[in-house]
Amino acid sequence: MRPGLTVKLSILLACIGILASGVTGYYAYSTNQSLLVKEAERNLLTSTELLSQRLSAVLNDIAADALTLANMPSSAKVAGFEDVAGDDVAKERLAQVFGTIMRLHPQYAQVRLISRQQFGLELIRFDRDGDRLVRVTGSLLQEKGHFPYVFETLALAPGRVYVSPITVNHEQGAHSAEGAPTLRLATPVVTSTGAVVGVVVINVWLKSLLDSVQSDLPAGHQLYLTNEWGDFLAHPNPAMTFGFDKGRRLLVQDSYEQTRPLFDKTQTSVLVNGLDNPQRAKGQILAFVRKPFGLPENHQFVVLGLARPLEDVLRGGKSLGESTIQMVLAFSVLSIVLAVVFSRALTRPLQMLTHAATSFQTRHALEALPVTRTDEIGVLARCFDQMRKELKSHMEKMSQNQQELRHLAHHDSLTGLPNRMQFFHQIECAIDAVAESGQQLAVLFIDLDHFKQINDQMGHAVGDQVLIVVAQRLRSALRGEDVVARLGGDEFIVLIKGPAIAAEVPAIAAKILSTLNEDIMTHGHRLQVCASIGISLFPDDGVTAEELVLRADSAMYKAKVSGRYTFARYQAAE
Numbered sequence: 001m002r003p004g005l006t007v008k009l010s011i012l013l014a015c016i017g018i019l020a021s022g023v024t025g026y027y028a029y030s031t032n033q034s035l036l037v038k039e040a041e042r043n044l045l046t047s048t049e050l051l052s053q054r055l056s057a058v059l060n061d062i063a064a065d066a067l068t069l070a071n072m073p074s075s076a077k078v079a080g081f082e083d084v085a086g087d088d089v090a091k092e093r094l095a096q097v098f099g100t101i102m103r104l105h106p107q108y109a110q111v112r113l114i115s116r117q118q119f120g121l122e123l124i125r126f127d128r129d130g131d132r133l134v135r136v137t138g139s140l141l142q143e144k145g146h147f148p149y150v151f152e153t154l155a156l157a158p159g160r161v162y163v164s165p166i167t168v169n170h171e172q173g174a175h176s177a178e179g180a181p182t183l184r185l186a187t188p189v190v191t192s193t194g195a196v197v198g199v200v201v202i203n204v205w206l207k208s209l210l211d212s213v214q215s216d217l218p219a220g221h222q223l224y225l226t227n228e229w230g231d232f233l234a235h236p237n238p239a240m241t242f243g244f245d246k247g248r249r250l251l252v253q254d255s256y257e258q259t260r261p262l263f264d265k266t267q268t269s270v271l272v273n274g275l276d277n278p279q280r281a282k283g284q285i286l287a288f289v290r291k292p293f294g295l296p297e298n299h300q301f302v303v304l305g306l307a308r309p310l311e312d313v314l315r316g317g318k319s320l321g322e323s324t325i326q327m328v329l330a331f332s333v334l335s336i337v338l339a340v341v342f343s344r345a346l347t348r349p350l351q352m353l354t355h356a357a358t359s360f361q362t363r364h365a366l367e368a369l370p371v372t373r374t375d376e377i378g379v380l381a382r383c384f385d386q387m388r389k390e391l392k393s394h395m396e397k398m399s400q401n402q403q404e405l406r407h408l409a410h411h412d413s414l415t416g417l418p419n420r421m422q423f424f425h426q427i428e429c430a431i432d433a434v435a436e437s438g439q440q441l442a443v444l445f446i447d448l449d450h451f452k453q454i455n456d457q458m459g460h461a462v463g464d465q466v467l468i469v470v471a472q473r474l475r476s477a478l479r480g481e482d483v484v485a486r487l488g489g490d491e492f493i494v495l496i497k498g499p500a501i502a503a504e505v506p507a508i509a510a511k512i513l514s515t516l517n518e519d520i521m522t523h524g525h526r527l528q529v530c531a532s533i534g535i536s537l538f539p540d541d542g543v544t545a546e547e548l549v550l551r552a553d554s555a556m557y558k559a560k561v562s563g564r565y566t567f568a569r570y571q572a573a574e
């Protein structure tokens with residue numbers, strides 16, 4: 001069975017409801033996710049900027065240490081001696097200070113005083129070797145004049161601090177510092193006359209530097225650091241760092257395309273998130289900040305980045321997601337219920353109309369209609385109600401007319417008695433019925449005497465009234481099962497059946513004659529009617545309707561001839 005209008009409408013409305021709540025829920029959920037990510041991005045950017053400021057502060061502290069050492073009068077004195085041996089007492093005192101600095105700052109890998117003379121010979125040098133502090137002396141001291149951190153620092157004005165690029169330390173004999181990513185800060189040692197006589201250099205392990213910078217970073221955050229070309233110096237995966245030292249370039253721009261503006265210097269910070277860029281930053285939120293690094297005239301910078309898992313950020317929205325799903329499910333169920341209720345309410349009047357139409361079509365029944373409604377359905381119902389009432393009245397009239405026509409076809413319109421056709425039908429039925437039972441039938445052909453005179457003398461209306469009275473008297477004089485019909489004009493015919501009808505029929509004929517002969521009062525006239533009756537019997541006088549009627553007619557003429565107002569039996573010789 002095909003679904004009805006109610007089902008279709010319910011499905012449509014339910015689908016709309018479910019779709020609307022689903023879309024709303026999805027929109028609320030995704031908007032919330034976007035807001036969470038944007039908020040996390042802002043916080044991450046702030047953390048990254050704070051981190052870069054902390055890096056600056058740490059570098060400033062190291063620079064301050066370097067300046068402190070360089071500004072000590074003994075530094076200039078030791079560095080300024082022509083003789084390498086110099087003033088051993090002053091050197092030893094200065095070395096104790098250098099050693100103290102090393103002990104106080106575990107992140108320092110090396111602290112040195114390097115002379116301008118003798119190709120930048122190291123004068124005082126402390127190395128860190130694991131937990132141990134090693135003072136390098138004598139022939140182990142090396143010439144460092146060819147290193148940029150020496151010759152570039154010697155060219156600096158007093159009080160300025162050189163910051164080297166962060167590289168892997170390949171200086172031989174540097175104990176634990178050898179092979180480790182290192183940053184060098186150096187400042188010139190100047191005599192009271194303004195002569196630059198040496199440099200103080202502090203080597204810092206990048207790892208220690210970053211550990212101190214990110215010490216209070218929340219768990220789950222990952223640190224990125226690149227140089228000004230984008231080479232990774234710090235990365236959650238150590239294999240990704242210092243690619244240039246291993247003969248290949250591992251650039252942040254290749255990992256995160258969005259960081260290019262930092263290196264074009266068109267932006268100072270960029271944000272990347274895995275929600276908007278699942279290809280580039282899968283499952284992560286990242287913030288990158290460009291930070292000037294070292295001497296301003298060198299236009300150096302580093303890029304600091306922080307990342308945190310997207311999942312951590314979205315975890316806060318998870319409960320909202322679950323609530324949203326519950327809400328969507330609840331609204332979907334509500335939508336289905338409302339859709340069914342609304343559809344039924346909407347289609348009920350249509351169903352009433354449909355039911356009323358089909359009931360009217362099949363049973364002509366006038367079922368209830370929503371005629372009291374004030375909307376279009378009410379108008380339709382009232383029109384339909386009016387139409388079916390008119391149709392019903394027409395149909396009833398037609399049926400009545402048909403009945404009347406059917407009656408007229410078989411009855412005489414003046415007297416209401418069966419007509420000739422009906423009589424013949426009845427007599428044929430009676431012949432069929434009595435043929436085998438051995439019963440008899442009698443046909444009485446009745447013709448009024450001198451009826452023409454009544455018409456002529458008293459008018460046709462009186463004649464009609466007389467015919468009506470005759471019909472009534474014939475009907476009342478006979479039994480209910482006897483057939484009385486009018487053949488036409490003043491001729492009537494009667495069919496009587498019974499086991500001994502031949503013996504009874506003279507008395508019946510006599511009764512008819514006397515009944516008809518009683519006075520008739522009509523139109524102010526007193527009349528008397530006489531009649532002549534011819535009788536034929538089945539099966540003695542005929543076995544068909546035509547024969548019986550014809551022979552009764554013939555007998556009636558015999559009665560007329562014999563003086564009227566009498567009856568006569570058909571005789572074959574006639």
Ligand SMILES: Nc1nc2c(ncn2[C@@H]2O[C@H](COP(=O)(O)OP(=O)(O)OP(=O)(O)O)[C@@H](O)[C@H]2O)c(=O)[nH]1
Pocket residue numbers: 414447448449450451452453455459460461462463464467488489490560
């Ligand atoms: N008022 C009236 N007269 C009718 C009707 N049908 C026929 N007639 C008349 O009935 C008369 C019948 O006349 P007949 O049977 O020929 O003659 P009658 O005067 O009865 O003479 P007899 O039968 O020989 O006694 C005619 O004058 C018809 O015009 C009718 O329906 N109403």
